[in-house]
Amino acid sequence: MEKLVADKWESEEHLNHKIIDMINTDNLRNNLMELAKLPHLAGTERDHQLAHMIRDRFLEAGFDTADLVPYDVLLSRPxxxxxxxxxxxxxxxxxxxxxxxxxxxxxxxxxxxxxxxxxxxxxxxxxxxxxxxxxxxxxxxxxxxxxxxxxxxxxxxxxxxxxxxxxxxxxxxxxxxxxxxxxxxxxxxxxxxxxxxxxxxxxxxxxxxxxxxxxxxxxxxxxxxxxxxxxxxxxxxxxxxxxxxxxxxxxxxxxxxxxxxxxxxxxxxxxxxxxxxxxxxxxxxxxxxxxxxxxxxxxxxxxxxxxxxNVLQIHRSYNVIGTIKGEVEPDRYVLLGNHRDAWGYGASDPSSGTAQMLETARVFGQLISSTGWRPRRTLVFCSWGAEEYGLIGSTEWVEENVNKLQERAVMYLNTDNCASGPAILIPSSPLLWEPVTRIMKMVPGVRDGATLYDEWMANNVAQNRTSPNPVSIRAINDQMMKLEQVFILPAGLPGRPTVRHAVFAQSQFDNYAPARFPGISDLLYRIEELDAAERLEKEDEIRKHISDLTIMMERAASFLQDFHLI
Structure with a gap:
């Protein structure tokens, strides 16, 4: 019980700094040179070689498991x-x-x-x-x-x-x-x-x-x-x-x-x-x-x-999934991932992210072998295949493991491009504001600030929040983890059944852009051009979707009440 309610941030602050100090920039550089040495389009021989290499690195680091997970998927090539x-x-x-x-x-x-x-x-x-x-x-x-x-x-x-x-x-x-x-x-x-x-x-x-x-x-x-x-x-x-x-x-x-x-x-x-x-x-x-x-x-x-x-063909693509079993909550997953494939050599996208993931894996493995330390929750390291074609490897793995992930996943951290200019940019769920800022306060600055947080503050306005009563950490963690799931529509958005988040999703008209309450904007698109009968039908769809959203908001408000209230 003491381990369950303990705050590892506070009790292991020295360990956090030890992890940061163990990062070797020469390893990052060497990893990147190996990953970007040759072109590695999804499903090619070089892509397979890198998948095996990453799997072997996870095993060498002392991971509890490291597996190649194959999928045979439709790809396109010239x-x-x-x-x-x-x-x-x-x-x-x-x-x-x-x-x-x-x-x-x-x-x-x-x-x-x-x-x-x-x-x-x-x-x-x-x-x-x-x-x-x-x-x-x-x-x-x-x-x-x-x-x-x-x-x-x-x-x-x-x-x-x-x-x-x-x-x-x-x-x-x-x-x-x-x-x-x-x-x-x-x-x-x-x-x-x-x-x-x-x-x-x-x-x-x-x-x-x-x-x-x-x-x-x-x-x-x-x-x-x-x-x-x-x-x-x-x-x-x-x-x-x-x-x-x-x-x-x-x-x-x-x-x-x-x-x-x-x-x-x-x-x-x-x-x-x-x-x-x-x-x-x-x-x-x-x-x-x-x-x-x-x-x-x-x-x-x-x-x-x-x-x-251009030719359409089915090709095999591998995900690499490595795990470090958690000590206190092994049934809770913290996932760290990045795709592996590239249209060419991929030095920035995605290998800058994979280079650091490999170094992070090495550091965790060394920490476990030298001190016996283990993370609170199970860490899952993911090297995705065929991302460039449409998030294929990660989507297939989630579809295969959706029941486990819905119940056990705490958060997912995606790295992809790890070099993005002088100002740090971390797009994420708003729920992760506090842990992200807390981590930035620990990491040494790369320019003229004492920490990344100091450098970030020089360019952005931020406000501090008050780390909760340790006794209620588990319940609060579950609230944070499960709140996002309240907004999942089982049948998907109107006209987009595979897009299920009712509050945050990609825009129907630009896959690169986010949309807030995307179902509403989708349904309102060009509604003024419809004839009377079509407009009445569309307005009925809008009323139904607003009803769905209202129920979800009420559920979310209820979910954030005191834990003992149903």
Whole structure:
């Protein structure tokens, strides 16, 4: 009982500082060099090698368990021998311009046969082209409001190939918007206004600065869901029933990323409607950022062609799960995780996070072997597979272990990119405010502050809270742990059954952005455009969802009452 109610923060303060002192920055550096030495796309041989290496490191550290957990999942890859291309052709079919499909090598040994060609995962193979002299539309960031503006300006994208800037929203939402507006294909590029703020000259971009050079292309998934698309809601184990690929909600139009050097060639030739404002203009000099759909008169015999050869296949992907059994509450899990796969070498995303996870594992293992100490709760270290394609490895594992996790998981700490600039940024549930600030007060500063907290306070306004009566720690911990579960909708959000949190979720229109009370915003979207009967039906859905939310809020308020009250 004494161990159950004891506050390890207070009783083991010396141990916390010992853990911090045991971190070896040389190990972090060496880990990162090994992890980022070669490309390791999900499901490739190098990805498997790293999974085995991480499993072995957990075992060497003295973990109680360390296992490879395999799932066979649907992934997407470009054709190695037949790259995706964007071309400009004349009326006789002669190629005037052809896009590049790999970045320009910066050093002699930069090229690696396993480094994939530029592509956007889960977009289909396709071959589409415009009419001569017209059919290309620049759509800014391809957001809902951008397409609405084009409609207002009478610029019709139906049947056209659209070209859009990366940024602002998730690329999958860009493809979906283009598809729903009738476009036959979409080209994505990173604009200098977003990725090369000091200029596009050689001295102002990588490797001389950190800004993107002109041949840089952003690979990424366009899948709007999470997990294996063939087994929604269930783990992709050997016995799982799998949907047919043609029944899965994947993009229907081809899409290809290009560098801004190639984008300049295309954008300079677009005429038609001028850009409506400076917000639509990027940073390419000599480019007016006209909207189209016509090309300029001197290019009236040109057609734009988009040809992709992406392939869907089932590949094996491994999660690595290691555990250190807790001493007091072994049935409570604190999870620390990060994905392992990358579109390329992945030095920042995700290997900076995996490098520290491996060092953290080593430190905990050494602490256990040298002192006999064990954590209060069971620690679960997770190296996820196939995250870049749509959180696949982590989703499949949660689907396989959902009953245990709902009852036993205390919190999950995700690390991913561990180098993010001069100011610390920790997006999390508001319930974790106090432990996060408490930890920051213990960690030495990296610039001019005594601690990370001091440095953080220099840039942010924060307020202290009052560490509770130790006797009620267990009950308060359970309140914190279980409160989030009050807001889980068993049937999911209206129209999004796999998204179950009613208060915090990703936006339906931008998978990168958070939404508060997402069901409400989803149901209100374009309600004014519905006819009378459709609007009445939608309003009834809104009333029902508000009822659900009201009941949840009442449950949450009740859950936070004194423990003895039912």
């Amino acid at each position: 054709n190695r021998t037949n790259p995706n291309l964007v071309t400009l052709e004349d009326v006789e079919g002669q190629i005037i311009f052809s896009s590049t499909y790999q970045e320009k090598p910066l050093h002699e040994d930069d090229s690696d046969p396993e480094f994939i060609h530029a592509f956007n995962a889960f977009t289909p193979a396709g071959d589409v082209r415009t009419e001569a002299g017209r059919g290309v539309v620049y759509v800014n960031y391809a957001r809902v409001e951008d397409f609405d503006k084009l409609e207002e300006l009478n610029v019709n994208v139906s049947g056209c190939i659209v070209i859009a800037r990366y940024g602002k929203i998730f690329r999958g939402n860009k493809v979906l918007q283009a598809q729903e507006r009738g476009a036959q294909g979409i080209i994505l590029f990173s604009d200098p206004r977003d990725v090369a703020l000091e200029g596009v000259e050689a001295q102002n971009v990588y490797p001389n600065t950190w800004w993107l050079p002109g041949s840089g292309m952003q690979r990424g998934t366009t899948y709007m869901g999470t997990g294996d698309s063939l087994t929604p809601g269930w783990p992709s184990t050997a016995q799982a029933y799998r949907l047919k690929v043609e029944d899965v909600q994947l993009p229907k139009i081809p899409c290809q990323p290009i560098g801004y050097d190639d984008a300049r060639v295309i954008l300079k030739k677009i005429g038609g409607t001028p850009a409506p404002s400076d917000d639509w203009k990027g940073g390419l000099t000599g480019v007016a950022y006209n909207l189209g759909p016509e090309l300029q008169d001197r290019y009236s015999n040109y057609t734009l062609r988009l040809k992709t050869h």
